[in-house]
Amino acid sequence: MSSSAIPITSYPRRPTRAEEDADSVDAVRSQIGLRYRTRRLNRRNILYGLLFIASIPVLYFFLFWAPRRDSSVYVITPTVKVQDYPTKLMPQTEEGRLVFIGDIHGCNVEFAQLLEEVQFVPSRDRLILVGDFISKGPDSIAVMEIAMKNNAMCVRGNHENTLLRRYAKKHGQKFDNDLESGDFNPEEEGFIHILADEKKIIKKATQEQLKFIDSCPMILRMPEKIFGEDHGEVSVCHAGLMWNVPTLEDQDSAVLLYIRTLLPPDNSTASPTRDGILWKEVWNDYQETLSPSERRTVIYGHDAKTGLAIKEFSKGLDSRCYKGDYLTAMVVKRNGFGGWEHDLVSVKCQIHDPKLPGYVDGKL
Numbered sequence: 579m580s581s582s583a584i585p586i587t588s589y590p591r592r593p594t595r596a597e598e599d600a601d602s603v604d605a606v607r608s609q610i611g612l613r614y615r616t617r618r619l620n621r622r623n624i625l626y627g628l629l630f631i632a633s634i635p636v637l638y639f640f641l642f643w644a645p646r647r648d649s650s651v652y653v654i655t656p657t658v659k660v661q662d663y664p665t666k667l668m669p670q671t672e673e674g675r676l677v678f679i680g681d682i683h684g685c686n687v688e689f690a691q692l693l694e695e696v697q698f699v700p701s702r703d704r705l706i707l708v709g710d711f712i713s714k715g716p717d718s719i720a721v722m723e724i725a726m727k728n729n730a731m732c733v734r735g736n737h738e739n740t741l742l743r744r745y746a747k748k749h750g751q752k753f754d755n756d757l758e759s760g761d762f763n764p765e766e767e768g769f770i771h772i773l774a775d776e777k778k779i780i781k782k783a784t785q786e787q788l789k790f791i792d793s794c795p796m797i798l799r800m801p802e803k804i805f806g807e808d809h810g811e812v813s814v815c816h817a818g819l820m821w822n823v824p825t826l827e828d829q830d831s832a833v834l835l836y837i838r839t840l841l842p843p844d845n846s847t848a849s850p851t852r853d854g855i856l857w858k859e860v861w862n863d864y865q866e867t868l869s870p871s872e873r874r875t876v877i878y879g880h881d882a883k884t885g886l887a888i889k890e891f892s893k894g895l896d897s898r899c900y901k902g903d904y905l906t907a908m909v910v911k912r913n914g915f916g917g918w919e920h921d922l923v924s925v926k927c928q929i930h931d932p933k934l935p936g937y938v939d940g941k942l
């Protein structure tokens with residue numbers, strides 16, 4: 579009974595609000611299907627729009643920021659073995675002077691003091707750094723700032739070369755002066771620079787400072803015989819020259835940057851250690867055997883252990899500033915009689931080597 583009563587009492591149920599909505603949506607969908615699809619497309623367009631907006635910073639990165647970052651990488655140029663010092667930059671009167679300074683090693687305060695001591699005037703005098711002006715000491719960046727402000731020229735020291743090699747490696751660039759070609763390879767033989775800080779200097783150096791380091795040739799050849807006719811042509815290089823290699827172009831890069839002593843018994847090869855006779859001893863003896871026109875005089879640095887070493891045909895300017903001795907300038911000027919005169923000017927240094935008692939300052 580009750581089952582038959584259901585159809586009688588069950589009137590068509592009023593659709594729920596949700597069913598009504600669904601119906602109307604269906605109705606709309608069927609009636610204006612095209613419009614509905616258009617709306618869906620619009621939504622997708624909005625999504626694309628949002629994606630586009632989101633991609634702007636990404637596009638900006640690849641188009642502008644990344645390339646700009648890339649162009650901030652200095653590109654190292656080929657190493658210059660021998661550069662002729664320009665004749666027009668030689669002092670023309672007794673006023674102008676050539677000021678050679680060796681192995682500053684980041685000792686910026688002493689460097690500034692020394693320039694003051696010699697009363698250096700950039701418009702009148704010429705500053706020539708004999709390599710290793712960076713590394714080890716308190717502020718190599720400041721040293722470069724002073725050097726560049728005074729239009730310094732330079733020759734490359736082992737620390738400048740190490741910096742350039744590290745920089746090239748870091749940025750995937752070629753480096754043509756890695757010293758692997760010669761028989762004498764001191765960088766492999768235990769001349770490890772525990773206190774060197776080329777890595778930190780690379781991080782701090784500006785493009786102009788990197789360019790300055792990169793501009794240093796291995797040898798600077800002076801256009802005039804500034805130590806007199808009988809002393810021959812004058813070359814500036816960081817460590818020294820091999821007496822038995824007649825042309826500057828044939829001098830080995832590793833020798834130019836690292837030489838200190840020669841291997842017995844014939845002293846014809848550079849020693850990878852400090853054993854053997856000092857290269858300058860053999861060099862000076864050999865120059866005596868040559869005619870004055872064949873002779874050569876070298877201005878160099880690098881050998882702090884020997885210290886200031888002024889000989890007839892070799893002028894060693896490394897006077898151990900980093901270790902607290904002196905920073906020395908060789909000042910060369912015309913004497914008014916067609917010749918030249920030379921002065922040594924030094925300033926006292928503080929002890930910058932943390933291994934030594936009396937060490938004064940922190941690192942860069």
Ligand SMILES: [Mn+2]
Nearest residue numbers: 710735736880
């Ligand atoms: Mn050196």
